[in-house]
Amino acid sequence: MLRIRHQVDGRLAALVAEEVGRPEPGTGEVLIRTRAVGVTLPAVRKLRDAEEPVALGGEVAALGDGVTSFAAGDRVTGLCFADAYAEFAVLNTAMVSRIPDGVGAVEAVALVRSGMVARGAYEAAHVRPGESVLVTAAASGVGVLAVQYAKAGVAGRVVAAVSSADKADFLRDLGADEVVLYGDSDWGGPYDVILDGVGGDLLGPAVRALATGGRLVAFSSGGGTVDAYELLVRGASVIGFQMRAIAVGRPGLYNRRLREQWRLYEAGALRVAVHEEIPLSQAARAHTLVEQRRNLGKVVLVPPHRPTGSPLAT
Structure with missing residues (x-):
């Protein structure tokens, strides 16, 4: 799968595209096949800091042990704290919620986090x-x-x-x-x-x-x-x-607010603004756009839509 890695060489830092194996979900985790990845200013500032959430929109591709709240093929969005810039990413189920029918992955990513x-x-x-x-x-x-x-x-x-x-x-x-x-x-x-x-x-x-x-x-x-x-x-x-303090420490409040947010969006009371959908391989350009504050709304990375099991691109 394609993954973007932060690489530091002396004083130079860069976002590097690489092909790596697909991660495996652990206990209480789901594996997401990403359809959209939200770019946040905290992620731009700290890059690989595992404490910074990056929103994902995608499908559950595999389930770890003990997961009963989701099924393979569910459309979900959530928060990922590491290695989110990839075709597949692992999320804790506490950070995952379903995307309502009729809402696209890009819109979900722009709205949820x-x-x-x-x-x-x-x-x-x-x-x-x-x-x-x-x-x-x-x-x-x-x-x-x-x-x-x-x-x-x-x-x-x-x-x-x-x-x-x-x-x-x-x-x-x-x-x-x-x-x-x-x-x-x-x-x-x-x-x-x-x-x-x-x-x-x-x-x-x-x-x-x-x-x-x-x-x-x-x-x-x-x-x-x-x-x-x-x-x-x-x-x-x-x-x-x-x-994160709300999502992890007060999950009941988080889920109530999330349900209300979906309701407002579906009723037309909230509008999503997406500045640009940028290929995942061009993550560096997306970071520059956000860092220079040239965006009007959300900047979203879109991974390649390669069939499951297809040969990895070179």
Whole structure:
């Protein structure tokens, strides 16, 4: 099977395509024949860090011992913590859910992980009726869904923050009331709630854009330092959100939110935005696209659709 491997040679790092044997599922695991692989900014930043989830859409090709909740041929999506950039990948059954009929693998990948992060970040903020909400990295796979969740909720004003003005029409079409640029002096604030998917150097300006009593939910992998004095003078707070903590630590809540997300999507209340479907062998190009923040929505890798048992390509 085709797999993309992160290779480091001195100071140079690259994503290398290689042909390897198919992995075998262990106890409580399923083997997925991937149809689509979501590219995330955390994956781009950390590449082979096994703690970073990458969404998959595909079919169950084989079951490990003790698996009774799925059958070979089921269409599923889930979170994979290692070797996700491949034609086949192994997932723990706790990270797997079925794809409803009529939903394609690409759409499922664009919706599930990104949507669950967006929903979790929004819920963590405890938005009150009429409050203003700013979403950073608003044109990302997570950002486009965070904007929609905020707009569909009780927020009074939803603003999208991005790096370039050419993303404005795209985000207004998804429901954003206004679009601001990171270079703007005050980001159009202050805001009651900021859902921050960027971190790093933008964390400071984001905190300064909070209103009195405001809450910033940090869900990016970008790190950053918060000035405690800035929080003190605003009576503001910063809340960290990680989806894996919900998926693993509170599976009941995770599954309830996932079912609700599918319902909203099927009802047309959530829209999926896919920037581009890129061949798996071109994973490096996909990473560059995401790292340079040129995407409008989700970037998805598509493995080759080779028949099971066919000779491996050279």
